Amino acid sequence: MSASFSLPRIRTLAMATVTQLLRMKIMAFLLVFCVIVVAAGFAFPVMNPEQQLKLLKDVSLGALQLFSIVIAVCATALLLPRDLEDRTLYTILAKPVPRHEYLLGKLLGVLILIGAGLVLMDIAFSGVLWLRQSLVLAQSVAALQQEGTATPEAVAQLKEFVGRQGLTWNLHLGVVAIFFKAAVVTALTLMISCFASSTLFTIIIAFLVTILGHGQGLIRDYFLTGHAGVVKKLLSALLAVVTPDMGVFDVVDNVINGETVTPGAFGFMAAIACTYLAGYAVVSHLLFVEKEL
Amino acid sequence: MSAESPQPPAVTVENLTKVFKAGLGKAAFTAVRDLSLTVNDGEVYGLIGPNGCGKSTTMKAILGLVTPTSGRTAVFGRPSTRVESRSEVGFLPENPYFYKHLNGLETLLFYGRLCSMSGKELKDRAREMLALTGLEDAADRRVAGYSKGMLQRLGLAQALLHRPRLVVLDEPTAGVDPAGSRKIRDLILGFKEQGITVLVTSHLLEQMQEVCDRVGIMAHGRMVREGRLDELIAVENETELVLADASPELLAEIRALVESRGHGARVVRSGHPRTTLEKLFLEVADQ
Amino acid sequence: MKRSLQALAVLLLLGIAKMPLEQAATREFRATGLLSEPMDLGMRENLSQMGFAAALGGLRSLVATITYLQAYHEWENVNWAKVDSLLQLTTSLQPGYANYWDDASWQMAYNAASYYLYDEKLQPMVRGRLYEEHVRRGIAILKEGLRYLPDEARLWNSLAEIYERRSHEPELAAQAYLEVFRISRNNRYRRFAAYQYAQSARPEFWSKAYDILHEAYQDPRQRTPSLIDTLKTLEDKLGIPTMKRIPDARRSMEVAPTELGPIR
Numbered sequence: 001m002s003a004s005f006s007l008p009r010i011r012t013l014a015m016a017t018v019t020q021l022l023r024m025k026i027m028a029f030l031l032v033f034c035v036i037v038v039a040a041g042f043a044f045p046v047m048n049p050e051q052q053l054k055l056l057k058d059v060s061l062g063a064l065q066l067f068s069i070v071i072a073v074c075a076t077a078l079l080l081p082r083d084l085e086d087r088t089l090y091t092i093l094a095k096p097v098p099r100h101e102y103l104l105g106k107l108l109g110v111l112i113l114i115g116a117g118l119v120l121m122d123i124a125f126s127g128v129l130w131l132r133q134s135l136v137l138a139q140s141v142a143a144l145q146q147e148g149t150a151t152p153e154a155v156a157q158l159k160e161f162v163g164r165q166g167l168t169w170n171l172h173l174g175v176v177a178i179f180f181k182a183a184v185v186t187a188l189t190l191m192i193s194c195f196a197s198s199t200l201f202t203i204i205i206a207f208l209v210t211i212l213g214h215g216q217g218l219i220r221d222y223f224l225t226g227h228a229g230v231v232k233k234l235l236s237a238l239l240a241v242v243t244p245d246m247g248v249f250d251v252v253d254n255v256i257n258g259e260t261v262t263p264g265a266f267g268f269m270a271a272i273a274c275t276y277l278a279g280y281a282v283v284s285h286l287l288f289v290e291k292e293l
Numbered sequence: 294m295s296a297e298s299p300q301p302p303a304v305t306v307e308n309l310t311k312v313f314k315a316g317l318g319k320a321a322f323t324a325v326r327d328l329s330l331t332v333n334d335g336e337v338y339g340l341i342g343p344n345g346c347g348k349s350t351t352m353k354a355i356l357g358l359v360t361p362t363s364g365r366t367a368v369f370g371r372p373s374t375r376v377e378s379r380s381e382v383g384f385l386p387e388n389p390y391f392y393k394h395l396n397g398l399e400t401l402l403f404y405g406r407l408c409s410m411s412g413k414e415l416k417d418r419a420r421e422m423l424a425l426t427g428l429e430d431a432a433d434r435r436v437a438g439y440s441k442g443m444l445q446r447l448g449l450a451q452a453l454l455h456r457p458r459l460v461v462l463d464e465p466t467a468g469v470d471p472a473g474s475r476k477i478r479d480l481i482l483g484f485k486e487q488g489i490t491v492l493v494t495s496h497l498l499e500q501m502q503e504v505c506d507r508v509g510i511m512a513h514g515r516m517v518r519e520g521r522l523d524e525l526i527a528v529e530n531e532t533e534l535v536l537a538d539a540s541p542e543l544l545a546e547i548r549a550l551v552e553s554r555g556h557g558a559r560v561v562r563s564g565h566p567r568t569t570l571e572k573l574f575l576e577v578a579d580q
Numbered sequence: 581m582k583r584s585l586q587a588l589a590v591l592l593l594l595g596i597a598k599m600p601l602e603q604a605a606t607r608e609f610r611a612t613g614l615l616s617e618p619m620d621l622g623m624r625e626n627l628s629q630m631g632f633a634a635a636l637g638g639l640r641s642l643v644a645t646i647t648y649l650q651a652y653h654e655w656e657n658v659n660w661a662k663v664d665s666l667l668q669l670t671t672s673l674q675p676g677y678a679n680y681w682d683d684a685s686w687q688m689a690y691n692a693a694s695y696y697l698y699d700e701k702l703q704p705m706v707r708g709r710l711y712e713e714h715v716r717r718g719i720a721i722l723k724e725g726l727r728y729l730p731d732e733a734r735l736w737n738s739l740a741e742i743y744e745r746r747s748h749e750p751e752l753a754a755q756a757y758l759e760v761f762r763i764s765r766n767n768r769y770r771r772f773a774a775y776q777y778a779q780s781a782r783p784e785f786w787s788k789a790y791d792i793l794h795e796a797y798q799d800p801r802q803r804t805p806s807l808i809d810t811l812k813t814l815e816d817k818l819g820i821p822t823m824k825r826i827p828d829a830r831r832s833m834e835v836a837p838t839e840l841g842p843i844r
Contacts, residue, residue, distance in 0.1 A: 006409065008406065008409070008411070009406065009407055009409065012403060012406040012407060013407070016392060016395075016403055019392075019394055019395075020392055020394060022394075023393070023394040048679075050679055051648070051679060051683075054641075054645065054677075054679070055645050055649075057641075058641045058642045058644075058645040059642060059645070061641075061642075062639050062641070062642035065637075065638055065639065066639075069637075086390040086391075087386045087387075087388070087389060087390050088390060088391060088392060090353075090356075090358060090384065090386040090389075091384060091386060091389060091391070091404065091448070091451060091452075092404075092407060093356075093357075093358060094356045094358065094379060094382065094383075094384035094386075094461075095379060095404060095407045095408050095455075096376050096377065096379045096380040096407075096408060096409075097376070097379075097407050098376045181638070195584075210637075211633065211636070211637065214636045214637045214638060215636055216602070217606055217618050218618055220599070220602070220603065220606075221618065240595075240599060241592060241595030241596055241599065242591070242592075242595055244598070245598075245602040245606070246637075246638065247606065247615070247638070248602055248605050248606060248609070248615075249638070250615065250638035250640075251609060251614045251615060252638070252641075253616065253638065253639075253640045253641040253674070254613060254614055254615065254616060254641075254676060255614075256641050257641070257674070257676055257677050259612070259613045259614050259676075260614075261614065262612065262614075264608075265605075265608070265609060265612065265614055268604075268605045268608065268609075269605070271601070272598070272601055272602060272605060275594070275597075275598055275601065276594075276598070279590065279591075279594035279598075280594075282590055283587045283590050283591050283594075286583045286584070286586050286587035286590065287583065287584065287587050289583060290360050290583050292313065292358075292359045292360070293353065293358045293359060
């Protein structure tokens with residue numbers, strides 16, 4: 001095993017991966033996303049303003065999650081088989097490129113793509129939310145003025161209330177949590193594709209593990225505190241060991257609701273994501289380093 | 294062995310055996326069996342044999358793309374399992390394919406960066422390689438639109454980019470039209486002049502005959518014959534005599550002479566020598 | 581082969597090493613409200629497969645929004661049972677979101693209850709019964725919500741209003757208003773509580789009301805017409821000596837401008 005580590009080489013491979021994925025028209029999803037956000041922002045005017053802002057946040061951040069997970073699984077699952085099929089992998093690995101650098105380049109490429117996609121979508125979403133919230137505020141203030149109760153205190157209170165429901169820094173931290181989750185799923189999928197025999201197999205297993213990972217909190221509780229039989233306990237223990245806990249990153253649901261992501265919580269999530277990235281990268285390398293091409 | 298000599302051979306393969314494990318319930322497949330060969334610095338070595346005889350697996354082992362089940366392979370004395378062994382090798386795989394979204398120049402820049410080249414040096418070298426392989430006009434076109442022959446030449450350019458001392462070519466002319474094929478042949482001859490070692494596989498024997506110094510013939514994963522090309526193909530007990538504008542009378546006289554004073558010699562055949570179809574095609578195409 | 585065994589070993593080690601980390605994170609995040617309590621598995625019966633999977637997959641908020649919209653749709657169809665069960669699902673998906681509890685109880689205690697009260701196809705007895713039942717349901721929903729959000733002034737206020745206007749239980753309304761005061765420190769809710777105590781049929785609550793209002797009276801800004809009226813009534817009811825009574829002239833004093841909303 002060579003310990004060489006060339007950042008420019010990894011960057012070259014990562015950027016090639018990004019352009020390769022961009023060419024697959026993956027970013028068309030961004031357009032769809034914008035349509036969804038605008039629709040969610042303005043489609044249900046009958047509800048009360050607070051609920052409208054919540055709906056906009058729910059739908060947008062839901063779409064964001066979906067985008068990041070689907071790209072993480074599908075794009076990553078495609079990478080190795082495609083390079084192998086096109087024999088591009090031969091020409092790359094016949095150069096003095098260690099296999100771990102190739103893997104890291106691919107991983108980094110997908111992460112850059114997902115990160116950039118999330119940033120763009122976050123900007124679009126923030127724009128619409130800000131617009132919507134200004135509109136809601138203007139309407140409420142107008143209503144107050146009509147009632148003749150628009151005192152400066154009342155307007156300030158209203159502003160504060162709508163502001164809490166609207167755009168906050170916290171929402172962006174929620175988006176970062178979504179990115180952490182997607183990063184774990186990406187590393188997981190890359191690891192699976194290192195031993196999988198087909199793209200379909202990789203995609204199915206990656207989604208399965210991701211879904212199981214979301215129920216891991218339940219599985220772990222069951223195995224730590226449940227009253228189940230030995231076989232059931234062993235099975236749930238194995239599942240808890242093998243699958244990552246995706247639920248840890250699901251703070252965005254409550255962030256929508258106004259809960260704050262503390263620096264401690266943020267650090268916790270970052271640490272867990274990094275642990276998985278490192279662990280899965282090592283396993284991927286071990287599986288890939290002697291793979292017959 | 295020769296690895297201990299001051300100038301190690303370009304390629305060393307010692308007792309290489311490669312067994313591919315099959316899925317459950319299927320028998321394992323032995324692609325290469327106890328194969329040994331040496332390619333000396335500066336020569337053109339041809340590895341020939343029918344499809345599936347283990348040529349490609351041998352090449353992949355030399356390039357470290359597959360791990361030998363037993364035996365060892367080395368490039369300029371460095372074991373193939375190590376990444377450094379590939380710093381002086383250029384490889385052209387069979388029917389190469391590149392990232393569709395890049396154009397010719399970008400493709401070369403990509404591979405150059407993988408070889409730790411950069412900046413102006415890389416750009417100049419890439420342009421030089423495009424010129425060498427006749428792809429200057431296609432430099433800005435996306436690879437997706439390249440013909441098979443162009444892809445093959447781009448593959449060559451990519452293989453030569455980092456000035457390797459050894460190039461490994463797997464079926465370089467497969468699926469390429471005769472003109473393109475000839476261009477590739479000329480390039481290989483050019484390498485030889487520059488002192489670049491070439492290891493080439495093909496099942497098109499005629500072409501191999503034109504470029505190779507030495508050949509090895511493989512079948513069923515084993516080396517069947519190996520040696521200098523001229524020695525391998527010379528028919529020792531026959532002599533060729535080619536005449537121009539000979540009259541039938543002269544030919545009859547020669548025939549009579551052989552029969553009367555030949556001391557056992559006999560005429561095996563006579564007639565008009567045929568040009569090869571390849572030569573004919575090239576002549577017609579050039580007009 | 582050796583490598584794949586190594587890979588398996590690393591994977592298992594990672595799995596064992598990460599568990600305490602995840603366990604701790606989950607516990608901490610739940611404690612700080614960043615993560616919700618795990619979903620009740622019984623919820624699967626009410627959610628479609630897709631909905632359950634999505635809710636499990638970190639889209640609980642979105643699924644809740646969808647069930648909430650469905651409830652609105654059923655409201656338009658005047659299908660109260662369905663409205664109730666969908667909103668119950670919504671609140672159990674996101675028990676930390678006060679608006680859902682508030683809406684769910686409003687649908688039952690106001691919309692459904694009034695619908696039945698004025699349904700002329702029903703026997704008068706049945707109407708009263710159904711009205712009563714739905715108001716009770718609205719109260720139950722709020723109480724359930726307050727188990728999750730004991731410091732949500734808005735829910736206490738809604739509860740107080742239902743006791744005041746729908747079920748006419750002034751003592752309970754008063755208690756709920758006092759909770760609003762406890763959280764918001766807005767004196768208005770203390771006065772509201774006192775007005776409710778004053779409405780009680782039981783004299784022991786009158787003095788509670790009197791104490792609160794009399795104390796509020798000391799602050800000139802709180803001397804609203806309602807306060808003065810109620811205080812006067814209570815003075816009569818409790819037989820307060822003339823010496824201690826508030827002067828008559830102040831009875832319809834102007835309100836301080838900082839007080840918002842209906843003047844009470």
